Amino acid sequence: NGHVNNANYLHYLEFARHEYLKAVGFDFQGSVKAGYGLYVTRVEIDYKRSAVLDDRLTIESRPVKRGAVSGVMEQSILRGAELVVQAKVSWAFVDATGKPTRIPKELDVPGLTPSKA
Numbered sequence: 001n002g003h004v005n006n007a008n009y010l011h012y013l014e015f016a017r018h019e020y021l022k023a024v025g026f027d028f029q030g031s032v033k034a035g036y037g038l039y040v041t042r043v044e045i046d047y048k049r050s051a052v053l054d055d056r057l058t059i060e061s062r063p064v065k066r067g068a069v070s071g072v073m074e075q076s077i078l079r080g081a082e083l084v085v086q087a088k089v090s091w092a093f094v095d096a097t098g099k100p101t102r103i104p105k106e107l108d109v110p111g112l113t114p115s116k117a
Contacts, residue, residue, distance in 0.1 A: 003050035009085050010043065013075050016059035017089065020073075024111020031107050035096035041070070042090040049084045051077070057084065066113040069093050069100040 021028050021038075031038065051057055058078045065072035070092040077085040095101045103112070 003052050004055075006045075006047065009045060009047075009077065009087075012057065012059060012077060013043075013045075013085075013087055013089065014040075016061050016075060017073065020061040020111070025109045026111065027107060034104075034107075036101070036104075036107070037094045037096075037098070039092050039094055039098075040089055041092050042088075044088040046086045047084075048086060049079070049082060051079060051084050055079050063112055063114045064088075069102055071112060 018028065026038075028038065056079070060076045060078065062074055063071055064074045070090065073089045073091065075085075075087045075089060076083060077087075092100045093103045
């Protein structure tokens with residue numbers, strides 16, 4: 001139909017979250033090797049505009065809520081200054097059995113918590 005399929009935005013957001021985690025120093029592979037996981041528990045997406053082939057998109061990611069074992073990240077997909085997609089992604093930190101658990105101190109980086117500014 002000449003625009004990005006809605007499901008592809010999930011891939012864009014996931015890639016950007018992984019890049020965000022690397023940028024703030026979260027060792028995703030190390031957490032998996034240690035028997036932990038960071039699971040997405042909910043995604044809310046508001047589609048504002050359509051992106052099309054060859055659009056140059058920017059994805060902004062920021063934590064907005066943090067609990068003992070879970071949190072929420074907001075993500076925006078932009079074409080220049082124009083908002084294309086607004087998303088809220090809820091996550092939980094889990095142990096090897098999939099049970100929610102506190103993030104060990106060595107994996108708990110400040111970038112998982114919203115700034116106080």
